[in-house]
Amino acid sequence: MKLYGLRIFVTDMAAAKEFYGDTLGLPLTWELPELGAFGAKLENAELIIEEAHGEEERGYVGRFLGASLQVDDIIDTYERLCDEGVDFPTPPEKQAWGGVLAHFHDPFGNVLTLLGEAH
Template sequence: MTVSLSHVHVFVDDPDAALEFYRDTLGLEVRNEVENDGFRWITLVTSDQPEIEIVLSQPQAGRSAEDGDLMAALLAKGELPGLLFRTDDLDGTFERVRAAGNAEILQEPADQFWGVRDAAFRDPSGNMVRISQA
């Protein structure tokens, strides 16, 4: 029996801003986009791992108003789990993110004591995104 990762959900408050960051700035590819009941789900993949889908969705989509509001509040505070990416060109990726101006830079590329070189950002919704050198 094998178990593998297929999807990762990321809550976003503005799907268009998130799409601009993840597709246009980081270079992910849109696999699917679904509209339902006034909300959108956008599925993206990386070219190196197309079997792992990143699903951007709004906190209120598919849940009660109360639960959606709680998730939105956590998102606004930057308290939801973030994403960790790898790249073969951290400096180039960092400069691309900086030039796009659609993410808050938290940490410029730096060598970490745990053995990786990485950078950190907040996406347009406030999610932590770390990118390390492959």
């Protein structure tokens, strides 16, 4: 098995495209406007951004996703995204197992994680 993608639910597709495409700098590789979805390419998988429809799917917006996006330089990435207005509740923190994590919120309250190596 391999990871194909991670679905992230949002409430505003234009704001989602701006955040995932422009702010995070991910290439947007496909779009299905009639379904309210687009893909944002990672090196080895894809974020599948979907507009929440109906009560059940709206409950999926604003959650901790448990998705770690590995970056080459976590401090530089953290600083760049802070300059872009991305909400990080705390700065990057070294973990007991050796890596460095920094959690951040997308405009919809979904929580993703940057993962980097300790310097």
